[in-house]
Amino acid sequence: MSGSRIFFLWLFGLALAAHAQPHSLPQPDYSHVGTPDQAEGRRVMEEFRAKGIAGDYYLEFELHVLPRRGDERVLTGQLWGTHNDQGPLSRVAIVTDAAKKTELHLLVQNGPAPTVWSCDGAGEAKLLDVAALFAPVAGTNLTVFDLQWPFLYWPDFDYQGLVRLRGRPTYQFLLQPPKNFSEKYPALKGVRVYLDTEFNALVQAELVGNDGQTLKTISLLELKRIETSTGKQPIPTIIDVRDEVTRDKTRFLVKGAALGLTLPGEIFVPAQLAGTVNPPDATKITPVE
Numbered sequence: 001m002s003g004s005r006i007f008f009l010w011l012f013g014l015a016l017a018a019h020a021q022p023h024s025l026p027q028p029d030y031s032h033v034g035t036p037d038q039a040e041g042r043r044v045m046e047e048f049r050a051k052g053i054a055g056d057y058y059l060e061f062e063l064h065v066l067p068r069r070g071d072e073r074v075l076t077g078q079l080w081g082t083h084n085d086q087g088p089l090s091r092v093a094i095v096t097d098a099a100k101k102t103e104l105h106l107l108v109q110n111g112p113a114p115t116v117w118s119c120d121g122a123g124e125a126k127l128l129d130v131a132a133l134f135a136p137v138a139g140t141n142l143t144v145f146d147l148q149w150p151f152l153y154w155p156d157f158d159y160q161g162l163v164r165l166r167g168r169p170t171y172q173f174l175l176q177p178p179k180n181f182s183e184k185y186p187a188l189k190g191v192r193v194y195l196d197t198e199f200n201a202l203v204q205a206e207l208v209g210n211d212g213q214t215l216k217t218i219s220l221l222e223l224k225r226i227e228t229s230t231g232k233q234p235i236p237t238i239i240d241v242r243d244e245v246t247r248d249k250t251r252f253l254v255k256g257a258a259l260g261l262t263l264p265g266e267i268f269v270p271a272q273l274a275g276t277v278n279p280p281d282a283t284k285i286t287p288v289e
Contacts, residue, residue: 041159044171048200049152056082056263058280059235060256063094065140068247075138078279082263087111089268091277092147096120096138104138105273106147114150117270125273130184141243142250146218151175151191151205162197165204170194174208188215214244221251226286228259235259237288258284 063075077094092106107117107125116133119125133145157175164170176190192206207216221238239252258280267277279285 036159036161038159048195055260058258059254062253064251066249094138107270107273108148110148112153116144119273121274125270140250141248142241146241165194169197217242226257233259254288256285256287
């Protein structure tokens, strides 16, 4: 999985804008393609999983908490990304209370054997169990599961054919959680993902509950190209996470990015999660407007 990154599986040249979110799962239309070819679906999924970006990276972001009722609030955060022999690895810091200067620190390992470590800065890092992955992060409707996306590596999935999403043809898949995951969190029956057929990039994911109900929708809204030493690289700058039951939403906005870095390995060690990590030199960070 050379060069793979959390969040960056939304990329690879796709420039779509999503202006409306579905409230229920769309029904596949196989009339023009016949029965979905599972072998072809597996080829598409394996190709998608193999994509990635060379080099480490750093993001500065905001989380805009947009409840259906109530006032908007904004949290700030930082993300350092790399990869190891297991897959994408990210360190995330979110300011949970600016006045008290408190932060939540996460170490997110993705891949076939995903793990997440958490630290509030007041003690040692703790390994999160499956149930803890679905706890709200800092009062948002965003969860660690939404940051990690472990479903991208679940081995069992059904290719459901071609459907149109926001006017574009997409490959539709239903990924099914492993047995040990389902036993610990039975409310999630699967995750439906949509890959753009031209770029094989993920444009939307839907968490599916009982009776096919859409519990949550994760959608790409905007991409922008960031200058690097080897040219311009598109990165996702706006991602929406919408709770389809409460209709509350959290918007992830990238405000600054530094790509093509070489980050020290010690910042991705659980024992160092409570420590402070400085951002790259300001001259390396490109503002995102």
